[in-house]
Amino acid sequence: MSTTKKPNVLIRNTTPSDFDGIVDLCRRVYTNAPPWGLDQLASHHRVFPEGQFVAVEPDTNQVLGMAASLIVAWSDYDMSTNWREFTGHGYFTNHDPEGKTLYAAEVMVDPNTQGRGIGKLIYKARRDLCRRFGLKRIRAGARLRHYSRYADQYSPEDYVKKIISREIGDPTLTFQLKQGFRVIGVVRDYLPNDPASQGHAAVIEWINHEATTRADWAKRPPEYGKPRKKHEHPPNT
Numbered sequence: 258m259s260t261t262k263k264p265n266v267l268i269r270n271t272t273p274s275d276f277d278g279i280v281d282l283c284r285r286v287y288t289n290a291p292p293w294g295l296d297q298l299a300s301h302h303r304v305f306p307e308g309q310f311v312a313v314e315p316d317t318n319q320v321l322g323m324a325a326s327l328i329v330a331w332s333d334y335d336m337s338t339n340w341r342e343f344t345g346h347g348y349f350t351n352h353d354p355e356g357k358t359l360y361a362a363e364v365m366v367d368p369n370t371q372g373r374g375i376g377k378l379i380y381k382a383r384r385d386l387c388r389r390f391g392l393k394r395i396r397a398g399a400r401l402r403h404y405s406r407y408a409d410q411y412s413p414e415d416y417v418k419k420i421i422s423r424e425i426g427d428p429t430l431t432f433q434l435k436q437g438f439r440v441i442g443v444v445r446d447y448l449p450n451d452p453a454s455q456g457h458a459a460v461i462e463w464i465n466h467e468a469t470t471r472a473d474w475a476k477r478p479p480e481y482g483k484p485r486k487k488h489e490h491p492p493n494t
């Protein structure tokens with residue numbers, strides 16, 4: 258799948274008038290899971306309005322995509338922390354403006370408009386946000402959306418290695434690797450109620466070169482399945 262034509266959408270910060278459209282979007286994307294609650298969306302908007310995005314059809318304001326993020330101090334968490342803890346049970350009440358990591362809690366695009374570059378534009382908005390706020394990185398748990406199809410063949414760890422080496426594709430992780438992320442770990446029980454991934458996720462990271470120092474790079478976890486590089490440092494130094 259390759260996206261060539263620029264989609265006719267506007268990416269902007271979410272406002273309360275988008276909440277009903279987001280709930281409808283959730284129902285179209287995740288047919289077996291409860292949508293975001295209006296109280297949760299209101300909480301995201303209250304604690305970190307700049308971190309919430311929608312992709313809308315410019316004339317009608319119909320919500321075609323959304324992304325929800327918060328800032329965390331990564332050292333307060335373990336790599337194996339699950340989604341509920343990273344997101345304050347979905348309310349983002351753990352948002353920490355002093356943190357340096359944007360935690361990408363959610364991204365979704367309407368199934369009728371997927372594959373047209375909307376997800377890509379949403380991630381561009383997230384990277385711009387990071388630069389504007391001087392954050393060092395974006396991290397997220399990428400649910401291994403097609404893992405259940407391969408569970409009898411591969412462990413989650415081997416499944417991730419095969420995606421990294423492009424032997425197989427996963428609709429979520431392959432998309433995220435194309436957005437400049439790299440995998441730094443694999444966690445089990447990240448989303449315990451997600452049958453498609455059987456709960457497994459890859460922890461992924463995108464680095465903001467503008468805000469990272471040599472010391473940050475020295476502490477950076479190695480790319481998953483690969484030995485630590487000795488002299489890794491920002492490309493501009």
Ligand SMILES: CC(C)(COP(=O)(O)OP(=O)(O)OC[C@H]1O[C@@H](n2cnc3c(N)ncnc32)[C@H](O)[C@@H]1OP(=O)(O)O)[C@@H](O)C(=O)NCCC(=O)NCCS
Nearest residue numbers: 258259260364365366371372373374375376377400428432
């Ligand atoms: C993942 C998701 C947000 C991608 O959004 P999208 O608008 O379809 O993605 P785009 O059209 O912007 O695609 C960007 C790139 O990713 C690639 N891509 C997108 N979906 C893909 C798929 N299913 N398989 C392989 N590659 C894919 C595109 O080919 C494109 O590559 P290119 O830059 O080389 O052209 C969307 O599929 C979605 O909402 N999925 C369901 C919800 C979900 O799983 N969210 C993630 C939670 S962790």
